[in-house]
Amino acid sequence: MSPTLQLFLIVSAALFCIGLLAALSRRHAIFILIGIEMMLAGANLNFIAFWRFSSEPHQPTGVMIAIFSIAIAAAEAAVGLALVISVYRHYRTTNVDQLDQLKG
Amino acid sequence: MNSGIVTNLWLIPAIPLAASLAILSLANSRRKSAAALAVIGQVAALTSSIVAFLPTLETPGFRASQNLTWFTFGEQPLRIGWVLDPLAAAMLLMIALVGLCIFVFSVGYMADDKNFTRFFAYLSFFSGAMLGVVIANSLLLLFVFWELVGLASYLLIGFWIERPSAAAAAKKAFITTRIGDMGFFLGILWLYGRSGTLLFYDHGSGCLESAGLAMLGTSATFIALLIFCGAVGKSGQFPLHVWLPDAMEGPTPVSALIHAATMVAAGVFLVARVYPLFSLGAINGVTPSLTVVVWIGVTTALMAALIAIAQADIKRILAYSTVSQLGLMMVSLGVGGVAAGIMHLLAHGFFKALLFLGAGSVIHGCHHEQDIRKMGSLRRLMPVTFLTYAVGMMALSGVPLFFSGGWTKEEILHATAHWPKSQVPYYLILAGVILTALYMTRQIIYVFFGNPRAASEHAHESPRVMTMPLIALAFCAIFFTVVLTPAWPWLHTYLTGDPALHFDSGRLIQPVFFVSLVLVTAGIGLGVLMYRRAGLQNRHRPAKTDPLEYAQPTLFHFLENKMWLDELYDRTVVAFAVVSSRVSDWMDRYFWDGLVRAFGGLGQLLGIFTTDLDERGISAGVDETTIGTRRIGRVVSGWHSGQIQTYLGVVAIGMLALLLLYAWLA
Numbered sequence: 001m002s003p004t005l006q007l008f009l010i011v012s013a014a015l016f017c018i019g020l021l022a023a024l025s026r027r028h029a030i031f032i033l034i035g036i037e038m039m040l041a042g043a044n045l046n047f048i049a050f051w052r053f054s055s056e057p058h059q060p061t062g063v064m065i066a067i068f069s070i071a072i073a074a075a076e077a078a079v080g081l082a083l084v085i086s087v088y089r090h091y092r093t094t095n096v097d098q099l100d101q102l103k104g
Numbered sequence: 105m106n107s108g109i110v111t112n113l114w115l116i117p118a119i120p121l122a123a124s125l126a127i128l129s130l131a132n133s134r135r136k137s138a139a140a141l142a143v144i145g146q147v148a149a150l151t152s153s154i155v156a157f158l159p160t161l162e163t164p165g166f167r168a169s170q171n172l173t174w175f176t177f178g179e180q181p182l183r184i185g186w187v188l189d190p191l192a193a194a195m196l197l198m199i200a201l202v203g204l205c206i207f208v209f210s211v212g213y214m215a216d217d218k219n220f221t222r223f224f225a226y227l228s229f230f231s232g233a234m235l236g237v238v239i240a241n242s243l244l245l246l247f248v249f250w251e252l253v254g255l256a257s258y259l260l261i262g263f264w265i266e267r268p269s270a271a272a273a274a275k276k277a278f279i280t281t282r283i284g285d286m287g288f289f290l291g292i293l294w295l296y297g298r299s300g301t302l303l304f305y306d307h308g309s310g311c312l313e314s315a316g317l318a319m320l321g322t323s324a325t326f327i328a329l330l331i332f333c334g335a336v337g338k339s340g341q342f343p344l345h346v347w348l349p350d351a352m353e354g355p356t357p358v359s360a361l362i363h364a365a366t367m368v369a370a371g372v373f374l375v376a377r378v379y380p381l382f383s384l385g386a387i388n389g390v391t392p393s394l395t396v397v398v399w400i401g402v403t404t405a406l407m408a409a410l411i412a413i414a415q416a417d418i419k420r421i422l423a424y425s426t427v428s429q430l431g432l433m434m435v436s437l438g439v440g441g442v443a444a445g446i447m448h449l450l451a452h453g454f455f456k457a458l459l460f461l462g463a464g465s466v467i468h469g470c471h472h473e474q475d476i477r478k479m480g481s482l483r484r485l486m487p488v489t490f491l492t493y494a495v496g497m498m499a500l501s502g503v504p505l506f507f508s509g510g511w512t513k514e515e516i517l518h519a520t521a522h523w524p525k526s527q528v529p530y531y532l533i534l535a536g537v538i539l540t541a542l543y544m545t546r547q548i549i550y551v552f553f554g555n556p557r558a559a560s561e562h563a564h565e566s567p568r569v570m571t572m573p574l575i576a577l578a579f580c581a582i583f584f585t586v587v588l589t590p591a592w593p594w595l596h597t598y599l600t601g602d603p604a605l606h607f608d609s610g611r612l613i614q615p616v617f618f619v620s621l622v623l624v625t626a627g628i629g630l631g632v633l634m635y636r637r638a639g640l641q642n643r644h645r646p647a648k649t650d651p652l653e654y655a656q657p658t659l660f661h662f663l664e665n666k667m668w669l670d671e672l673y674d675r676t677v678v679a680f681a682v683v684s685s686r687v688s689d690w691m692d693r694y695f696w697d698g699l700v701r702a703f704g705g706l707g708q709l710l711g712i713f714t715t716d717l718d719e720r721g722i723s724a725g726v727d728e729t730t731i732g733t734r735r736i737g738r739v740v741s742g743w744h745s746g747q748i749q750t751y752l753g754v755v756a757i758g759m760l761a762l763l764l765l766y767a768w769l770a
Contacts, residue, residue, distance in 0.1 A: 024753050032749075060177055100746030 008049035016042030029087065029094040033080045040073045109156055110168045113186045113239050116152050116196060117249070120145045120232030127225035138221035139211050142228045146207050149235060150200035153193070160193040165601025169241045169305045180300075187241035187305055190599050191446060195238045195373060198450045201580070202365040202457045203231045205573035209461050210357040212569035213468060217355075223263060227361065230256035234366035238373065243292050243302040243311070246377070250288075250334070250370060254281050257367050261354040273353035280347040284337020291330030295381075298323055304377070312380045324384040328393040331378055332400075339371025339430045342404040346670055349423040356464030359419055363426040364457035372433045372449050376442055388524050389440040395525060401434030402529045407667065409539035413546065414663035417474045418463045421547050425500060426456060428536060432516055435529055441519025443599040448512035450595075451584055455499035455509055458577035462493035465566040465574065466551060476547060481556040485563045490552050492574040497548050499581045501541040501628065504621050508581050511588040513537065515596070518616045534623060541627025542634075549635045 019038030026032055044066045051062020088094050123145030127138045160166040171185030207227060214223050233256055236249035262274025295311060296302055299319045303310040310316050320327065335341070340348035348368070352359055362368060375382065375397065382393050405428045412424035429452050436445035467474055469486050483490040499509035517537075520530045565571070587595040662668070 020756055024749055024756070058179060063177060096748055099748070103744060103746030 005049055005053040008045060008052075012042040012045035012049065014042075015039075015045060027095050027097055029084045029096055030081075032096060033077065033084070036080075037073060037077060040069065040076075044069050107168070109159055110170050110186075110188050113156060113170065113188055116149055116156065116200075116239060117232045117236035119148045119152070120228045120235065124225045124228035124232060127221055127228060130221055132219070132221055135220045138224045139207075142224040143204070143207050143211075145228050146200065146204045146231060149231070150197075150204055153196040153200045153235075156188055157193045157197055160188065160190050161598075164597070166190065167305060169303075171241065171303055171306060182244070183242065183301070183303055183306075184245040185241040185303060185306075186239040186245075188239070190601065191373075191376060192238050194446070194450060194595070194599065195369070196235060198453045199231065199234055199238065199365045199369075202453050202577070203361065205577050206357050206360050206365070206457060206461065207231075209360075209464065209570050209573040210355075212567050213357055213464055214355060219263070223260075223355070226256060226259050226263070227357070230260060230361060230366055234370065237370050241304050241310075243295065243304070243378070246374070247285075247288065247292060250338070250374075251285070253367055253370055254278065254285070254338075257281075257351070257362055260358040260362075261351045263354055263358065267353070270353040273347075273350040277347040277351050280344050281337040284333045284335070284344050286333070287330045288334025288337075291327050291333070294323065294330065295320075295327050298327070312378065317380060317384050320381070320384065324381055325391065325393050328378070328381045328384075328391075329396060331381065332375065332393065332397060335371035335374045335434075336400065337371070338374070339368050339434070340404075340427045341371070341400050341431060341434060342407060343669075345404060345408065345427050346666075346673065348427055349420050349666070352417070352419040352423055356419065356460060356467060359423070360457045360460030360464065363423065363460055364453045368426060368430055369449055369453065372430060372437065372445060375434070375437050376446055379437070379442055382437075383440075390523075390525050394438045394440070396438075398435050398438030398523070398525075398529055401431045401436075401438055402532050403431070404428065405431030405435065405536045406532050406539075407431075409536050409543065411663050411666050412543040413539065414660050416477055416664075418466060418476050418479075418547065418551065419460070419474060421476070421543060422456070422459055422463060425459075425540065425543065426452075428540065429456070429500070432513070432533065432536065435533060436516040436519055439520050439523040439529070441516060443596045444512065444515035444519050446599055447588060447595055448509075448516055451499070451508040451512045451581070451588065454577055454584055455496045455507075455581040458492060458496040458574060458581055459500060461570070461574055461577065462489055462496060465489045465570055466493075468566050468570065469563045471562065476550040478557050479551045479563075480554045481552070482563055483552040485556075486565045488565060488571045489574065492571075492578040493552070494548065495578040495581055497544045501544050502537055502620060502624050503628075504617055504624070506582060506585060508584040508588055510620065510624070511585060514614070514616050514620050515588075517620060518614070521616070534619070537620070537623045538627040538630070541624050542631045545628050545631025546635045549631070 016039050019035045019040075019042060022035030022038065023032050024035075026035065047062050047066045047069070051057065051065075054062070084094055087099065091099060093099070120142075123141050127141050130138055130141075159168075167187065167189040169185055169187040171183050173181045174184045175182055207224075210223065210227065214220055217223060230253065233249050233252035237246055237253060240246035240249055258274050258278040261277050262270050264270045265274075292302065298321075299311045299316045301309065301311050301316060304312045306313070308315055311320075317324070337344045348363075351362055354362070382397065383389070383391060385391060386394070408424045408427035408431060412421050412428065415421045415424060429448070433445045433448050433452070436442075436448060466479070466482060466486065466489060469482070469489070470479060473479070495507070499507040502510045502513040504510040504514070517530070517533065520533055521527075523529065587593075587598075665671070
């Protein structure tokens with residue numbers, strides 16, 4: 001069976017959903033970050049899949065977008081982890097349930 | 105059959121990596137299965153290494169590679185692969201065998217540790233990553249495994265993460281090697297830009313074969329030097345050696361693995377692997393890049409040997425001796441003795457693993473005391489450890505005739521003496537050989553001879569699971585000699601690919617043999633003279649002063665503090681990073697923030713002017729609206745739980761609703 005576009009889309013949708021589930025259900029801020037990274041990975045896989053099955057797979061456009069997006073994800077992870085550390089220093093917890101200062 | 109072996113070569117690193125994953129999925133309490141899985145994985149890797157070793161024996165200079173396309177980037181396919189040649193096969197055997205001994209030893213050494221399973225998962229991972237480095241036929245694949253080795257060393261050095269010093273040492277090792285890897289990566293990019301391929305051997309068009317090399321031209325020197333940066337970081341060469349002695353914070357089997365079979369061997373191996381890049385355009389065997397390798401190696405070898413004399417921690421002395429021996433190997437590679445350098449790497453793998461495991465046994469027996477000044481007289485209490493340690497010590501010092509280290513060191517001396525560019529490295533290395541014998545004699549006198557001191561009174565011999573690997577490694581260190589002597593230089597011809605020579609006892613004694621003999625005797629004799637008394641004095645407390653400290657206090661403190669290099673880096677590199685982060689903090693806080701505030705102030709000013717208009721004309725109408733808005737606001741603010749995950753959930757539901765709407769409309 002040769003891989004089809006649908007197959008890749010299913011995998012990427014699955015990745016996205018798993019990431020979303022993690023981001024929604026985990027209580028630890030770092031696991032939420034991991035979930036977000038997985039959602040990003042799913043989106044990247046979509047980019048690559050659509051590029052690979054497009055009419056011009058020889059132009060490395062999809063890969064370039066994915067590489068940019070990976071670089072941005074790396075920067076985001078760095079910022080996110082720094083935020084987690086400073087949140088921890090401030091509140092002495094990384095449990096997002098207890099961080100409800102925005103409560104209206 | 106041979107082609108089948110080459111196509112399945114990837115299994116060798118894959119087996120320990122798979123074992124590592126399997127162990128990670130085990131529960132923390134299943135200690136026996138974890139150890140069994142790790143050892144079985146390593147035995148399987150050793151068996152397949154032996155199978156892979158056999159075809160390389162048949163033809164001199166055997167080389168076979170298997171390449172495949174990883175992915176296609178536009179028009180450019182990115183290809184990776186693996187290669188089997190004498191260099192890879194010999195390294196595979198050494199890593200798998202030494203690794204196995206260390207794994208078995210760890211079963212005893214780590215028996216009481218609460219994270220026993222995690223430890224074996226990391227060990228298997230480490231071993232698998234290193235086996236991958238050895239068989240990689242693409243610089244990119246090599247780099248991937250290279251970084252995995254770095255990650256594994258980080259995890260293992262910081263294994264006792266609850267100790268702040270271990271966490272700091274792990275971080276230091278990771279960051280220091282990363283500095284070198286930055287250069288390595290730039291070198292890879294440059295090489296790819298010039299030659300368009302990262303495969304080493306590809307039926308004539310790889311980057312180490314003549315066609316690929318011809319495309320490089322003069323840039324080969326810079327590429328080679330950039331790649332050498334990676335080797336400097338990994339193999340603990342000056343000026344990036346500072347992480348290696350700190351890496352002693354890890355458990356002792358890890359130190360043995362890092363210092364003998366994996367990690368530091370990777371740097372020397374890398375230089376040997378891409379040697380054609382270094383020697384491109386050589387005149388008389390000398391190129392600018394090789395000259396740099398020689399001088400870095402000489403500096404490292406001598407500096408580390410000097411520092412080792414003034415250390416008191418049993419593992420730290422061995423750590424500096426590793427740095428020094430790695431420098432020696434680099435010199436050998438630089439002067440053109442590639443085979444000699446690799447032979448010393450292989451022999452060093454055996455006897456340094458032996459020494460580290462012996463040190464582990466001593467530490468285990470002395471209830472985790474590492475200060476050699478508190479030991480003494482252990483030869484009576486730990487006879488097996490003493491005998492095997494003595495074998496390792498003599499191999500490291502380079503005692504000729506029966507010990508592998510002696511012969512390989514002679515080869516290196518021989519190669520260095522014939523370097524056309526300068527004789528200085530040769531004489532400096534001779535000094536290094538004396539120093540090596542001296543500090544090893546010092547260590548062995550303090551630990552095993554003399555009178556018992558504080559830590560050695562309740563010492564005991566280690567269990568059999570720990571002494572058996574020691575005995576095995578001691579036998580390796582001695583019997584490895586058979587293939588090293590000039591009388592039957594089998595390993596040398598095997599590595600260089602020359603046809604094998606027949607046994608001829610007339611070649612056994614070369615002039616350099618006597619040089620080596622004299623130097624080692626001088627070193628050991630000097631050691632016995634200097635430290636004989638130190639071992640006897642101070643029955644129940646640590647020897648207060650070292651004889652050298654007594655005679656030359658300033659020099660001793662200079663060496664004891666590692667030539668103040670850590671402090672120098674602290675004051676320069678680290679201080680620079682701290683200052684620049686302060687500057688950017690200040691910029692952010694005052695400059696950019698100031699700009700923002702200035703704009704805000706402008707807005708406020710405007711606001712003051714328009715207040716009047718607002719209050720008189722528009723306010724009245726707005727007030728009514730405000731009351732309404734407030735009511736709505738109160739309702740809406742009730743929805744704000746402050747729980748970030750609720751918000752995210754609502755966003756997700758909204759997105760889903762939009763998607764459904766879209767699907768319905770279409």
